[in-house]
Amino acid sequence: MLGKLQTQKLTKMFKLHDSDASGFFEKADIELRIQQDSSTLGLSSGSAKYEEYSAQLFSEWERMQDKMDTDKDGLISLEEWLQYHDQMLSNEGYKAFVGVSLANTLDSDGDGKISCEAYKSFRKGRGLKDSELDEMCSRFDLDGDGYIETKDLLRFREEFYVSNDSAAPGNWFCGEY
Secondary structure: OOOOHHHHHHHHHHHHHHHOOOOOHHHHHHHHHHHHHHHHHOOOOOOOHHHHHHHHHHHHHHHHHHHHHOOOEEEEOOOOOHHHHHHHHHOOOOHHHHHOOHHHHHHHOOEEEEEHHHHHHHHHHHOOOOOHHHHHHHHHOOOOOOEHHHHHHHHHHHHHHHOOOOOOHHHHHHOOO
């Protein structure tokens, strides 16, 4: 059963996925996200990287819809979202969900680091406030060098799902909850 903190964090995550603020996560939200991210990531429509990124997000959407859309109406409600995550967390299914795609997308040169500025720019396209983005980077940049280690970002994302410690840095993966 999801705890209060997990419910708060996952509700915030749902709202970030619901790009058009319709109250449902749907395919149109993925299309909007691709448009927003393409600008931030400098991906030109029709380029190989754009097509690869689009295919990755649509594949993620199909997987999520298959697992979360219990009434098969093409929409994922907050209730369906929370119910799925409750089930996923109870059997450690989140480990497959955490993945490395975000870290690989943002670590464009493959050096194992993501600049805080690149991270903030990317996440700002998700509707996060500047104050949230600054706080995220201060928590995620463990050595204060202006970079987030990709291995740490993956750990923070996992921590987001499983931690009930309100002070854990990973709780900020989707901003203030």
